[in-house]
Amino acid sequence: MSTLIISWDDEKIVEIEKRGELFYSSVIYENVIRAKEKGFPISLLKQISIVSDELAPIIKRRIPTPKTLRKRISFKNEEDDREVENAICEYINETKCRRPTDKFSIRIDINNN
């Protein structure tokens, strides 16, 4: 099971788990209070649904689509979706999707339990 973790200036604020086709989000409230003190606009949380069949736009915008990645990396097998999926995970964990203009960061935690 893997969890997508969204942080604001190093405060972990949301955890998202995928079960089947659905995404389950939970807000870590005590950290949101800390993030708020560091300037996090709390109203941006309204984009994130507790249960949803797709990721919130605020997350999707920061993660490259398979099409984008295919334009940048040559894959061994163009049709191999798993290879692209791995490349996306690698991208997320290496860059934390943290642009120079914002304080959001995203990472994937692999939980083997």
Place this chain on the structure above:
Amino acid sequence: MKENIEDYRKNGQINLDEYFRNNPSSFTYPYYIDGYDELNFWAQVGKGNKEKYIYIKPRDNYDENPNYNIYAELVYEELIKQVGIKSASLDLGKYNGMDATFSDNILDDYDKDIFLINGSELVEGKRYLSGTESSLDDLFDAIEDYCRAEYLERNVQNDCIEDIEKICIADIYTLSTNRRVTDYDFLAGKDKYGNEIFKVAPNCHNTYPLGSNSSLDDMYDMLENEDMLADRVNTFYTDSGVPENKRNIDYPYWEDTLYYIIEENPYMLNFARNCAKKMDIAKAIYNVEEKIKSRIPIEYKEFMYEVFNNRLQNICECIDIDYYELIDQKEIEREEI
């Protein structure tokens, strides 16, 4: 090894490929890319205390005329600066054989606790609207919601709306065709005094201005045929303008959006009139040529003059300004300079 990016300028464009080849430490994969954008990305340049990020926007064949587009974008930046709208400082580049523009991080000029929020991030949180399909009213509603949720004062909200309307008017003058809610950014966070800020960020989006979504053939046709030019100029408009339920189809979309903004708002009418007086295409082209240390191709310049002046003439009719008097006035001012 040349470390200064300016040393890589050839025919007006910085050869980014060569720069990155000679300065490999400044460009390492993975770099920062936009989820929705296939080509744009951030790259790190410079070393030590000169280290910074630049945002590179290469153009591929998806654009009708990428080479014209990059010049038009720089002229657009100059034009909006003439009426007091802040903008990221753009430059021309070549990346992977493609024409490109690039700019510094606009946050370099602000305190470290300031960050950007994209317009779509405000709008999409509300009623599941898509950032690409939303109107001005949707954005204004979203700003109101944001300010209320963050306990910001009413004047913060009003200032934001005013700044957006100013950008809209400037876009109408510059025939921008690609301004959507996703193309507005907001500065948020705390300044060095701990005060909460929220305001419209300097413009940093490609808006396909000055007829740059026309192909090269179209461009030549329009230069030869005045009627065709006049017809086509009316079809250049931004996507996020007057809301559909307030639309008056008797007017072209750009004109309807202009009336929507200036009607019952004397301050915006005044701003629109000031734009007519202050926007000077010749000066803008001159400034760009000085910046890139090269000349813009003559046919591009001719096209810029034609479309800009055609639109200016149309706008003058809307805001009760005598176009020919205005042109004479500008001519006198130029001679005085």
